Structure formats: C-alpha cells, structure tokens
Amino acid sequence: MNTKGVLDLALEASDVSGQKTVSVSGLPADATVGELVQGLLAQMNLPQNDVGGNPMTYHARLEREGRHLHASERVGDVFQAGDRVVLQPNINAG
Amino acid sequence: MVNSPYAYQLALYTADWVALGRAVLRVDWEPAREWTRFTAVRSGRLPATAVDLEAAVAPIWHPRAGEPYVGGFCVAAAFDRCTVEHVFDAGYFAGLAERALETLAKRKGVETLDTAHYITTAYPAPGTASPAARPMFVACETAPDLTLQNGSLDEITARATPDGEATPGDVPVFLPERVLDELAELTGAAGERETGGVLIGHLRRDSARREVFTEVTAQIPARHTEASSTRLTFTAETWTEVRSALALRGRGEVMLGWWHSHPVEAWRKGCQAADGPACQAGAGFLSLDDRALHRAVFPRAYSLALVVSNTGPGRPAFALFGWREGVIARRGFSTLDTTPDECSDRPSPEAVPDRPRHERCRAKRR
Numbered sequence: 513m514n515t516k517g518v519l520d521l522a523l524e525a526s527d528v529s530g531q532k533t534v535s536v537s538g539l540p541a542d543a544t545v546g547e548l549v550q551g552l553l554a555q556m557n558l559p560q561n562d563v564g565g566n567p568m569t570y571h572a573r574l575e576r577e578g579r580h581l582h583a584s585e586r587v588g589d590v591f592q593a594g595d596r597v598v599l600q601p602n603i604n605a606g
Numbered sequence: 607m608v609n610s611p612y613a614y615q616l617a618l619y620t621a622d623w624v625a626l627g628r629a630v631l632r633v634d635w636e637p638a639r640e641w642t643r644f645t646a647v648r649s650g651r652l653p654a655t656a657v658d659l660e661a662a663v664a665p666i667w668h669p670r671a672g673e674p675y676v677g678g679f680c681v682a683a684a685f686d687r688c689t690v691e692h693v694f695d696a697g698y699f700a701g702l703a704e705r706a707l708e709t710l711a712k713r714k715g716v717e718t719l720d721t722a723h724y725i726t727t728a729y730p731a732p733g734t735a736s737p738a739a740r741p742m743f744v745a746c747e748t749a750p751d752l753t754l755q756n757g758s759l760d761e762i763t764a765r766a767t768p769d770g771e772a773t774p775g776d777v778p779v780f781l782p783e784r785v786l787d788e789l790a791e792l793t794g795a796a797g798e799r800e801t802g803g804v805l806i807g808h809l810r811r812d813s814a815r816r817e818v819f820t821e822v823t824a825q826i827p828a829r830h831t832e833a834s835s836t837r838l839t840f841t842a843e844t845w846t847e848v849r850s851a852l853a854l855r856g857r858g859e860v861m862l863g864w865w866h867s868h869p870v871e872a873w874r875k876g877c878q879a880a881d882g883p884a885c886q887a888g889a890g891f892l893s894l895d896d897r898a899l900h901r902a903v904f905p906r907a908y909s910l911a912l913v914v915s916n917t918g919p920g921r922p923a924f925a926l927f928g929w930r931e932g933v934i935a936r937r938g939f940s941t942l943d944t945t946p947d948e949c950s951d952r953p954s955p956e957a958v959p960d961r962p963r964h965e966r967c968r969a970k971r972r
Contacts, residue, residue, distance in 0.1 A: 529909075531861070531905060531909070533748050535745070535748050555741060559901060563897075563898045601845075601902060605896050
C-alpha cells in the first residue's frame with residue numbers, strides 16, 4: 513500500500529459546494545486526517561479562521577463510507593485508491 | 607497559487623483628512639485570481655476546465671501620485687501556454703478598509719469611524735515571494751464537475767422579468783418565481799429565526815451570443831442547522847444532506863449559491879433609536895459572517911448569495927449578491943414565470959426528507 517511511508521494512491525478532495533476540487537498525492541501514510549485537512553485548507557485557499565479570527569471547524573467526509581473522519585485517524589488506515597473526501601465546514605451566517 | 611511580491615498598507619483618514627492610523631493588509635488574492643480566470647472563461651479565452659492557474663499580482667501605481675500609492679493592480683494568470691490578465695481598481699481593498707476602520711474604532715474606544723478616506727500603498731517585500739514551508743503533500747487543482755450546458759439567452763430572457771438594478775458586465779441570473787415563493791414560505795414559517803438553503807441549477811453558455819448565464823432551477827432547504835434570530839449555522843450534516851439531495855435529483859445541477867433569511871421585523875421589535883446594528887438594519891445586506899461564508903463555501907465567480915428579508919406582513923424582500931471584480935456586491939437578476947411543467951419540477955419529498963410541502967404551485971403571481 514505504501515512505499516517509504518508515502519501512500520501509493522491519489523485521493524480527490526473537494527470543498528463542500530464541489531466548486532473546488534484537488535487531486536492529492538504524496539501523502540505520508542502516518543499523517544493524521546487533521547493534518548490532511550489543514551494542508552488542504554492551505555493548498556485550496558480556503559479560509560481557516562472566521563471573521564473573529566477563531567479557527568473554523570472543517571469535517572472531512574469520506575464519500576465511500578459516508579462518514580466524517582476523526583481528526584486523529586491515520587490516512588494510511590482509512591483511504592483507498594480513488595477515494596473522495598469532502599471538506600464540510602461548520603459555518604455561520606448572520 | 608498567487609504570487610504577490612509586495613506588501614500592502616492602508617492609511618486611514620477622517621472625512622476632513624485627519625490621519626487616523628495605518629493598517630497592514632493581509633490581502634486575500636484568491637477572489638481576484640478567480641475573477642481573472644472566470645472572465646477569461648466567459649469570453650472564451652480559456653476553457654471552463656482551466657482551474658489550476660498560477661497567478662501573479664502586480665500593483666498599478668496611482669496615475670498622479672505614483673509609487674508607492676496604489677491605483678489598482680493587475681493579475682496575470684497562466685494556464686497551459688496561455689496567459690490572461692485582468693486589471694482591478696483599488697475598490698478591491700474597500701472591505702479591508704472597513705475592517706481596519708472597525709479595528710481602529712475599537713482601539714480608540716469609539717463606536718464607529720465613518721465617512722473616512724483610505725489610501726493604499728505597496729512596498730516591495732521580497733520575503734513574500736519566497737516559498738512557504740514545504741507542504742506535506744501535493745494537491746493539484748482539477749476541474750470540478752461543472753459543464754457549461756448549452757442554452758439560449760434570448761429564449762430565457764423572453765420569459766423573464768428584470769428585478770433590481772442590472773450592472774453592465776454581470777453574468778445574467780435567472781430565478782424562477784416558484785423558487786422565490788418557496789423561500790418566502792420557508793422564511794415565514796421560520797418566524798423570528800433565520801433559515802436558509804442552497805440554490806442549485808445550471809451555468810449555461812449561449813454559443814451564438816458568446817455569453818454565459820446562470821439559471822437557478824430549485825433550492826434545497828438547509829436542515830440540521832442551528833438557528834437564532836441573528837445567526838444561522840450550517841453544519842457538516844447540513845452539507846451532507848444538501849449534497850445527497852442534489853445527487854438524488856440526478857439532473858446534473860450544481861450548487862450555484864445559497865440563501866438565508868433576515869427576520870428584520872423581529873430585529874426591530876422594541877428597538878430604540880440608539881440600539882445596535884441589528885435594530886437599525888434595513889432589508890438586503892450581507893453581514894461580515896455572510897461574506898465570510900460566501901468566500902469559504904462559494905468562491906467561484908458565478909456564485910450567488912440571496913438574502914430574504916422578512917420586514918413585515920406581505921412578501922419578503924429579495925436581495926441578490928454575487929462576485930463582481932473579485933468583490934461581493936449586490937446585483938440584479940431576472941425572475942422566470944412559472945410554467946405548468948414546472949409545477950412538477952420541485953424537489954420531491956423523497957429527495958429532501960421532511961421538507962415543507964407546498965399546497966399549490968402558483969402558475970403566475972403577478
């Protein structure tokens with residue numbers, strides 16, 4: 513499944529609206545889902561803080577299993593080739 | 607990725623040009639990059655699949671004051687062997703200036719510092735051009751599941767009624783009356799709490815007119831939200847259900863934007879003249895939270911945000927917002943009369959479990 517600790521598979525990640533999609537590769541197998549999410553937010557230019565400067569909460573939903581992944585799960589344990597993960601924020605309108 | 611080798615600052619002044627202070631800007635260039643991309647797609651210079659654009663931002667100096675005073679900036683975005691450019695004026699920084707003024711007002715212990723001027727300056731900042739910490743993995747942007755479906759702008763315009771002021775250059779937007787009826791009904795049913803949902807439909811291209819337009823086909827009410835009179839939280843479960851409903855419809859629709867209500871009548875109850883912004887608010891505005899949500903969830907240049915203001919008895923007021931020159935701005939739209947066929951075009955109860963059922967499909971309200 514992995515060589516030298518890097519997952520030998522590509523994932524697809526998208527924002528919640530499906531308007532932004534990225535193909536992810538070179539993912540360390542021992543990285544956590546939380547680290548994946550933070551990396552995706554930066555690389556997808558998605559806001560990480562709300563208007564008050566507080567960190568926003570994004571959940572990673574694994575489409576294949578239809579569940580939100582826990583931030584502490586290891587990517588090497590949960591992902592398979594062709595998986596798609598969706599970043600779903602808890603976000604306020606006022 | 608956006609490369610900007612300059613650091614930007616604002617100098618803030620009162621209406622009488624008394625200096626208030628300076629603020630270092632953390633400019634979000636992504637909307638500018640996206641606007642540049644979309645403008646090129648709209649005019650046919652780039653394919654709709656062109657998304658992973660490397661962009662560079664360069665300041666345009668004020669024509670009279672010169673460097674370091676900024677009159678605007680240019681974004682050059684490269685895709686494949688093609689480079690497209692777009693020039694923005696300094697209005698792009700207006701939102702940041704407002705925020706800086708608010709911060710300054712707090713610091714000075716006053717409520718507001720209005721009617722102020724601001725001047726934007728830029729200075730070379732070589733450090734900003736250097737690569738950031740090496741990312742843990744590689745993420746390459748790919749084209750989303752968005753196809754520009756064919757459509758006739760003349761045909762749809764023939765059965766549309768303009769609503770609100772049209773701004774030249776805006777992508778035409780068409781909203782069915784029956785969708786507005788649903789929003790009015792849901793807003794009324796929510797009473798003194800905010801409610802909302804997602805607008806879905808198609809982005810279409812009229813090849814003959816070389817123009818792109820947006821056709822909203824339906825709305826999906828947001829469930830699993832947390833709502834009060836001044837706040838509506840879209841949770842992860844909200845998005846899961848919206849995406850499921852969209853997939854279940856199976857009509858190739860995409861999320862075009864979102865809507866939410868403002869219970870303005872409830873806000874104004876018991877208001878005194880000196881009360882806060884919620885009391886003083888009129889119909890049709892986007893709060894800072896609303897703008898942040900739009901930026902986070904609906905960053906594409908064609909995305910829409912509709913505010914339904916319940917100001918009292920009768921039909922609520924509708925105000926549509928969208929991206930213009932990389933900034934969220936109020937915009938006009940056109941309503942589409944409901945046709946008999948569309949009476950059966952609403953999301954079925956199966957597609958949106960427990961969604962409010964409407965008793966009738968109005969053939970024509972006006």
